[in-house]
Structures are given as C-alpha cells and as structure tokens.
Amino acid sequence: MTPLLRTLALLASLSLSTHTIAQGTADKESVPGSPSASENSVETGDSEEVQAPTYPATPQPSDAPAPGDWAAWGRGSSASRHSPLDQITRDNVDQLEVAWTYRTGDLPEGSDQESKYSPENTPLKIGDSLYLCSAMNIMISLDARTGEEQWRYDPQVAKEAIPYGATCRGVAYYEVPGAPGDQLCATRVIEGTLDARLIAVDAETGELCPDFGDSGMVDLWQGIGEKVPGWYSVTAPPVIVQDVLVTGAQVKDGQAEDAPSGVIRGFDAVTGELVWAWDMGKPELNGLPPEGETYTRGTPNMWTTAASDEELGYVYLPMGNSAVDYWGGNRSEEENEFSTSLVALDVNTGEPVWHFQTVHYDVWDYDLGSQPTLVDFPLDNGSTVPALILPTKQGDIYVLNRETGESLFPVEEVEAPGGGVEPENLSPTQPSSGYHSLAFPDLTEKDMWGMTPIDQLWCRIQFRRASYKGKYTPPTADRRFIQYPGYNGGNDWGSAAVDAERGILIANYNDIPNHNRLLPREEAEERNLRPIYAGGENEEEQPPAEGAGDPQIGAPYAIDVNAGWRAPITGMPCTAPPYGGIRAIDLASGETLWDEPLGTARKNGPFGIPSHLPFKIGTPNNGGPVLTAGGLIFIAAATDDLIRAINIGTGEVLWKDVLPAGGQANPITYEVDGRQYVLISAGGHHFMETPIGDYVIAYALPEGEG
Template sequence: MQNILWKASAFSVALTGAVGLFLVHGSGSKASAADAKGSAPYTQWREYGGSPDDAQYSALKQINRSNVTQLKQVWFYPAGRNGFRFGSNPIIIDNVVYVIGLDNSIAALDATTGKQIWIHQTERPQNITNRGLNYWESKDRSERRILFSINNKLTALDARTGETIDSFGDHGLVDLREGLGRDPNSIRQIRSGTPGKIFDDLIILGSATGEEYESPPGDLRAYNVVTGKLAWQFHTVPHPGDIGYDTWPKGAWKYIGGTNTWGEISIDEKRGIAYFPTGSPTYDFYGADRHGADLYSDCLIALDARTGKYLWHFQTTHHDLWDYDLEAGPKLLTVNHDGKKIDVIAEAGKNGFVWVLDRVTGKPIWPVEERPVPKSPMPGEESWPTQPFPTVIPPFARQKFTADEVDPYIADPKERESIRQEILAARNEGLYTPPSTDPTLETPGNNGGANWGSTAIDPSTSTFYVLSKDAPSMLKLEPKPPHFEMRGSPETQGQVIYVQNCALCHTATLQGQPPGVPSLIGIVQKVGADRVKSTVQNGLSPMPAFPDLSDADIGNLIAYLSHPADAHVPPDILTRLEHPPAPRPSLEPGVTTRYWTGYGYMNSSDGLPAIGPPWSTLTAYNLNTGKIKWQIPFGGVTRLEEKGITNTGSYWPRGGVVVTAGGLIFGGSKSDSTFRAYDKDTGKVLWEVKLPAGPEGIPAVYEIAGREYVIISARPDSDKVVSAGGVAPKEEDESAGANTTQETQGYYVFALPE
C-alpha cells in the first residue's frame, strides 16, 4: 500500500508560464482587456474568493486604518426569499456586480449605484450554487459568460444580457448527474453550493453529494466553458488501476459516495495546478463497508488543471468516522522557512488543525506525526489505528470539551448540571474518539472548526487567518430502521416518515436544535411545499439528501409537517419507531448492519452551544514561524450583549473574512447583525455597523473610477435583529410577491464619502 498520508506522482509538475487570467468585462464600459491584464495583482474581485488562488485578499488601500471610521452605506440591493441559505460572494467585472438575487435569480447591477441592469429568473424548484458565480470571457471579449449550477445542472448565461446560451450543453444545460457510475435518476444531489474555478477555457467543479448511504461519489470534473463538454474527470473513490484503489474494499467505487470537494478550489496559475480539499466518505460516522484509509477522502489533492492528472495528495484524516471534512479554500503563499523562500499551501480543517505543505510536492514543511488513537468498539468497524498530528502549528480550536467547560451563562443551574453529567457519562477520549452506540463526544464538532470561506491570507506578511467555531456534538449510533409501512391518513403516514428519518435531528416535537438544526414547526407555511420537497430530495448542508424517500413518502411528510395535529400513529408503534430493537448480527460475510446518527449538536435550551464561550474566534498565524500572532472572539450575540455579556464570539458564523492592503480585515457576525473592520496586525475592532440583517458569506472589495467599495450579503437572523445603522429600504412592489414590510435580505455596500 502506498503512503496514505502524503504521495506525489512519478511525473514532474510542469512549471508552466503565467496564464494571465486578468480579464475584464464591459457593460457600457470603456475598459479594455489590456487594461485588466496590466492590473496589479489582487486589485479586482472577478471571482469567488477574489482571485484564482482564493486568497480572500485585496491590494486596494484607499480604505485604511486612518479613515475606516468614515465608511458609509452607499447602496442596498434586496434579494429576499432565497430559502434557508444565502451568503453569496459577489463578483465585479468593470462597473457591473453579479449576484444571486431575489428567489435565486441571477442579477447584474451597476457597481456604483446598485441599479439593476438585468435579471435572469431561474426555474423552480431551485437548488442553486448559492455562494457565488463564475465568469469567463474569450480573448477578444466577443464571448462573455456567467456560469452557475442549478437543480444539478450546469448552465451559462450571456453576461451582457442575462439570456441563456443555447449552444452550451443541451440547450444551455449540462446534467451533472451523468458520468458518475450511477443511474443519473437515482442521484438526488450533486450540485455544490460553492462555485468552481475558471482556468483557460475550463470550469473546474467540485460537488455536494449528500451524506447518506448510497450517495454518489464526489468526482472532480472540468467542462469546456464554450461547449459544455466534459474535459476531464478524476475519481475521488478510485477505480481499478487508479492510485489509491487498494485503500478501499474491492469494488467500493460502485457503492461508496462522498469524498467530494463541496468547498473551495484554488489554482496556482503559474504552474497550472488546481488544489482540491475533500470531505469524508459516506456514511460519515460508520465505515464497516469501507475498511481502509479511504483515499481520497479528507485530502488535499493537487491535479494538473488542464488535464486532471494526479500530482500529489495529503490525507488529514484516515478512514474518517467524524465528518472532519476539508472545505476552506487552500491558500497559496510564500514563506521564509529554514533560511529560504518556499511556495506553500495552507489548509485549515474542521478538526482545528492547520496543515502547511510544499505547494509543488505536497510534503509538510514541518513534521507531522502519526499518533495512536482509540479503537472503535462498533461491530464490523475497523477504525484506523493512527491519525496525523501537526507538531509545530498549534490548533486554532478547542479539541476537547470537559465537564468544567459548560457554558456558565446558561440561566438554569439544573440544565448546567444536566449537561455536565451528560459529558461525564459520555465517551470522551480526545479528538478521534470513534462514535459508538454509547453517547460519544466530538469536539470541535462535525460542524465546528474551519468551514467554507473561513480562511484568508495577507501575502505581504505571510499571515494566515482562520475564522472558526467551537460546536461540540454528541453522537450516538443506532441501527437504521427498515422502512415501516402504515395505513392511515397522509398526515399519519407522514409522521412515520418523520420519526424514522427526521426526528433524530429535528426532535420528536419538530422544535429542532437551533442554530444548526432549524425548527420545522410551520415550515411548510413559511417556505412552501416545493421548497420542503426540494430540500428533502437534494439536501441542504448540513442536512443530507434522502434519496430513498419516494415522491409519495415526501408528499405524506409534507402533509404531516403542514398539520401535525392530524396525525394519529398509535403510541405503541411510535415507541417501536423511536426505539427499534437491535438487529441480529448478520451471518452473511461482508454484510453489516447500517448504523446512523444525528449530527448531535450540543446546544443549551437557549439555542447556544453548551460549551462556554468564545464560540467563534479569528486566529492569525505567522506562517514563517508557525506561531499564533493573536486570537480574538469573533462577534457576539445580541441578546447576551444586552445583558452586558460580551466577547462571546458569534454562534455559527457562515462565511469568512477579507484582508486588505489598507491594514484591515472585513467580516460580519450573524448573531449580532454586525459588520466590522479589524486591524489585521492586532485584531482590534476599528469600525462596526449594525445591519438590519445578519451578515454572512465572504465580503468583496472592488474599485470603480478611483473609489473603493466593500460589499457584504446579509439575511435575517433567528436571534434578535437590530435595525440601527444599516439601511434597507422598504419593498413596495407587491405585484412581484414581495413583502410589504421592510426587506432586509440582500447586499449592503459601503464606501468613503466622495
């Protein structure tokens, strides 16, 4: 078996010349391609993350430490009714901002005023690449395209008009479910919420496969941006003959899913290398059907961006049983190491570790140790005996939750003690305690650590920034019950479906586990049956898709969610459904019981994490030394601040920060509805504004006619929303079905006074 931690290909990495993708788009602008090509690095925001290397950095410095307090909101664009998720990172080409708009439409806006230039309405039900868009143009600028995925299909629009390009794919659509070695009609979810990357005439994509048994594999793919034809494909669950095939059971590629890049991709344009962070294999928390290290799950993978050929990989978790995905964009920078400059790649994970590797070889620049970890007690499971640990770079998140660390601000002493006893009784043997049928504590948690959009760099100082959260989970594996048939009304049948598939996370009373697992009380009335059906079929991170539920099952489920009081499942059957008997061990070789668990988010009754604050932090690393420069709580919680409780950090921030040459870090905290500017060298807050909605996603920084702008998306939060500071005008157009109350979800744009 090859080295499962780090491996480089036999052929060399081609050190090609600079590709030069500094292109521009003009919508009534006099800017030329030559102007864009000659632009200084990091001075435009033409793609998600700001640049091909996903730096989340801007070299603009008109807005700086000395004047940031003068920032004022200059325009707002409403983009409400986008379902449960928003957090879109706009792209700016010349004087045009492209965004995800109202009802998941695509909109082009004047970058200085916010005035709508065109809008492209998308089809329902809408499951869209909601975090951003891709832009491409031909060398002579005769072709200019916006590319995104919706309802598991890749599509292209004319960037000047918003019209679908019929010659792309099959009348403007490429079915992303095809070519994965599964029946396309069986694939409920494959489109990622994160856009891909443009390189030459290719769009390079990851995917969101879902988290359940029978999910499709997360193959990495590139399509021609002109024709829509598949250019290359890399199997993240290796096929026979592929490197890594021997790290799985024979034929695993036929049934294993996941191992996907649902987060961000980075590209080294000079070398023509694309870097992909991958997630865990399915099923996330039980791997008896996938004995082995499971390449290429939980890996950084380097591929030739033009051909998809394997260059190297580095695996951060072997045989993942904790859902310790990598999804933050790999950051490319140059560091001073042992007296010489080295081009490196830095990646932060859900488990709280930072990995720093040589960008060309994939070899760690500081030693990584394989250390013994606890063995799984689950039947049929073969957990990996060791896991990799960085030896120099300290973790940015807490990796253990003890009984003495329960949130002291929980009002009820009995509840605090109950959580404390729950922790004392749980299996809690450190970062890699394998889940079992006994309660098992997981910290930072399967939705903790670093997530999408959560890292940024300052290339001038070799500083790496990580926005992270501590969100412990309590896992408890149970046999997945067989489908139970029951006669009765649609509501009654729907209650059975709910108890078997949904109650583990959303609770038997539909109340959910805020903030990560929303309440489903009145959900159909709030968002509509189509949206609920789409979410169940396709998933919505962190919720998995449920591909084994038929249309009839989902219809009954919607009936129950609409009128739960009309369901009449007998109490004895409910008890059997909620506590199914343990199945007998299988006598057939290779056949195992399917175990599953909810995500187990450990929250108190007030909806906040059960662990004491800070719940989210912003950490700055000096990657020349591997040491932490500073760490601060990131944001707060409005209802706690009203009681004088500060520096708690936001709960469950969604998105990340942007660093600028003006000495600033811009980022938004959803749970206190505040957009802030920090000093990038100290973490000190220099400016803040309360918005009428909770900021989320990655800010974008751009310049038009010598004036610098900062834009952030925001949506209403379940916590108290403070409507001071930011200005969201009332939506008057009732004919469009808009709310007559104040519209707050959308894009807030700031600049210095003219």
C-alpha cells in the same frame, strides 16, 4: 450591438473556428491552454485538411486580478482574500457609511422555505460590474458604483431541488481567449445550480451562451443515476484552470451508502463539453460511464470551493467524506485513501498528482470545507517555496508544497483512541500539524458551563455519561459520544486569508462540541428516519441541524447529532463561551500573534430570546475574512448580525454596523472611479439561526473623503 446582431456574430465565428480540448492530452502547444493543431483541424468537402483559426490563450482576470477588482471567490485563483486597496485605513474606517443597498427579491415562500435558506453569496467585481447569484441561483449583474441592476437571469430552480440549504456561494467569470469583444458570450458568467446544471450567460446582457452545452446549459446529472431532487447539488462556484472548468457537487450527507457519486469533472469553458472525469472508484474511466452505468456511487464529494495554479495546471480539491459519515465498515480502498484529503488534479488529464489526507478513516464528518490559499511561503534563508495553506475543521492548519503535496512543517502521527462500534477499522493514529492548530485543549467536566444552575447540572451529568476520549473519540451506539470540535468546528467554508506583505494569516473559527449517538437500525426505523429518495419528511419535520436524524441507509446505524451540544431547557450550549473567535498567525512561523472572540451577545440569549447585550462573548460563525493593504480585516460571519472592521495588527474592532439580516457570507472590497467600497451579502442563515434576507450592501467613505 443589439442581442440579435451579437448572436449573428457568434454564429458567424462558430462557422469559422472550433475550440476543443482533447481528453487525456498532457502536452499542449507553446501557449498553455491553447488547443493543438490536430485538435483544430477540419476537413473540407474535398477531403482537404485546413486549419481553423486558433484562439490564443489569454490570462484570465482571476489569474492576476486588477487592483480594484475581485475576480474570483477568493479574489483570485490563489484565494488570498487580500486586496491591495488602501483608501480605507485604520484612521478613517470609522467614517464608513452605506453607499447603496440592493435587494435580490429572492426570499423564502413561507416558514418551511425560511428554514432552508442560507445564501452565503460572495459577488465578483470585474471592471465596472458586480456579478452575483441569489439563494435559488438567480444570476444578477449590478453597477458597481450604484448597485443598479443591469440584468438578471432566473434559471427557475424548483424549490424541491434545495438540498440541506438554498445556497449559491458565487459564480465564475471567464473571457473566451481571442474572441472579439462584441461577440455574444466573449465574456461570460458561469454558475452551478441546486438542480445540478452548469449555466453560462453573457457577462454584458445575461443572455444564455448558445455555444455552451445545450443552449447555455450542461446537465450534471449525466452519469450520476436516477435524479432525486436535493440529493445532488452544486453550491460552490466552479474553478477555471487553463480553459477547463472544474466542478464537484454537494451530495446531501447521511442519506445512504448508495448515494450519488462524488465524481469531479472538467468541462471545456467555451463549449461545455466534458473534457475528463475523475472517479476515484473507476480511475480508468475518464469520460461518461457506459450506457446503463453510473460513476461510482457513495464516494467522497467536493461540496466546497477549489483553488488553482494556472502555471502548474493544477486544481486543488478539498474533499469530503464518504456518503455515510459516521460509520465506515463498507468503504472501499479508494474511499479510505482519498476521503478528507486535499487532492491536486492535473487539469490536462484529470488524474491525481498528489493528495494529502488530514483525517484517516474519518467517521466524524471532518470533511475539508475551507478553500486552500496559495502563497509563496517565506523560508528562513530569505527564499520562498510555492505552497498552499490548508485549514481544517478539527483545527489543524497545514502548509504544503503545492507542487508535491509535501508538508513544509513536521506532521506527527499521534496515537488515536480505539473502541466504539468498529474498533477493528479505526486508524490507530491521526495526523497532527506542526505548524499551527486552532483547536483548544480537551474538555473536562468543569468546562460544562450552563446558562442556569439546572443547565449546568444537566450538562455535567451528560458529560459523565458520554463517551469522551479527546478529539477523535470513536462513535458509539450504547451512549452518546462527545465530538470536539464539532463538524462546524475549526475553520470551515469561509476559509482563511493571507496578507503576504505583512506576513500574517487570519483565520476565524468555531469552538463548540457536538453531542452525538449512533442509532441502531431498529431504533432508526422506530423514529421513521427515511432517506431523501423515500419522499416525505422525517419524524423531526425540519431537523435543527444536519445529522440530527440522518438514516445512513446501508450502514447498521443512523446518526443523531446534537450540534452545539445544547442544554434542553434554555437551548444554550453546554460549554462556556467564547464559541468562536478570530486569530492572527505569523505566516512564517505559525505562532499566534493575537486571538479574539468574534461576536457579541446582542442577538443571542436563553430560550432563543436576544439579550441585546453588547458584551463580546464569541459566537458561532460562518463566513470568512477579507484583508486590505489599509491594515484592516473586514468580516461579518458571527450570529450578532454585525459587520466589523478589525485592526490586523491588534485585533481591535475599529468600526461596526448592524446588518438587516445575517452576515453569513464572505465580504469583498473593490474600487471604481477612485472610490473604495466594502460589500457584504446579508442573506441570513437557517443553520446559524440568523434572520433571512436578500440584501447586498456596499459601504464607502463619504464622497470626497479618503
């Protein structure tokens, strides 16, 4: 059918039916997700009420992915990152070869843009097609067999909209319940953009969906306030639960207390209409704010990817911190309650069902970056309980009942150190998981390693000068304080993976400190630290890491973060390697099965010069693992530009390949025409200092093998 005929078919169907979800409706018809009769009633010219056709709810591909598909960012709604495919095994994985390579063409324009690119993209695979987005939100469909481009849609996002990084982790796929297969946008691909739009296009042609929002787009700046490019962006794919599309947004850290709201919103996945809004500062507000007002500013946001339970109708939101990360004296009661918490929302109402806080009064930027994984958790008596796995940046991994939020393992409130610039506000205790922690023992002076004797001497002197009281050392202004793990520590946005059949949880992690100091306001002004809305650049034209000179306007202090705590001469970390690893954990007990450094020294070295040495040192890493029924872990993530296949039983690397750019993205595996592929987007990453690229690479066994 031609695009014109498809459009006419859509218009004809729209004249016969409507599809809306009423705000605040808790009870639905016999099929979850379908509108009630009253919601679909229309009046004729004779005031005679008739019933418009109702689309019956149909399971989405993400609810139960086909064996050969990868239908959501974490493969399915449960976000297990585990595939049942087993053609590639531990015995033949060494035969993997490049099946095809595709290039998006989305590359930075000049060195100023290169220092902001971090695509982090994980494609979807449904049927015979792959769906992905580039760093600047170009939506693309590829033939899953060959990598041949089928269509692309470029939303023309302006470079000014790039927040901390040009990132699009993925898109969402949605099938309109009951829609004829030849109808335009019966299947659709939806993304959130850096300039804060939701965009829906036809999955077959890439044409905008005219029935979604305003000609295919929803403006997420509505209710947020004055538009400041780069301050409010969407970098993670939305989640669709019972036909409600749920999204948060990334609010650029450390700018000002009066930042855009962290409001979470639910939209009708067909029409793009706002169904509800959860504004923690105004719980009575369920829709748009009154004219002239905004959603509560400065509240914690969800910048990462949510998970969902279609049957319960819950979406699980890993929440961040307040707009000012390293000082909390002006935070509201609601901010202190919900920041750095996993919040379960009912998608019928947009109201919280339960929440679980992993840090009290977070002044360390320990926001929740990992997507939780849903699992039927095994109990000693042989039964299971519906649960979720929640990793954190500080290393603790929690197992929670996903219906109630109660922990299945003891959570101890341990004594936390006091002091710093606001001792009266700090929590006297912090939660500690009785299940598992990725964190290592507290640092000591002898842990100050240094690549050279001068580095080591400098690092040990700095250790003695710094304030350090363990994991929750209070921020200080009179001297630097050590934050260990750093804000990129523990498990971050790449998230963990679960092989429920083998009973194994796989998590990669970072193990590296930050060396920070709060800057009194006068000093911040002397350094010309300006917020994003003031225009221009800070004194440090391109800060090497987030927090390296953030103004925190409205607080008495700015923040200066030395991410990775690097020595000034060689630029190498002060602590000894490994700086990152990958760990296998027994799912039922939380006990470590094996733990290996992740990453070699081949692309790392002093003064930024690659050593080309193959030694396994364990590098910083961003991006997560994929597990297969073939007994393999596929992961890139490390800064050595390698993708690996690891034996899930032993941690042994069985195969690796050199990528043309950094592999800071989650891989996927899929099958088409009986052939299993492993795919990675090699786009590089400015923060991880890996080469920037625009590659999508698929691997497979040689034809006829397997």
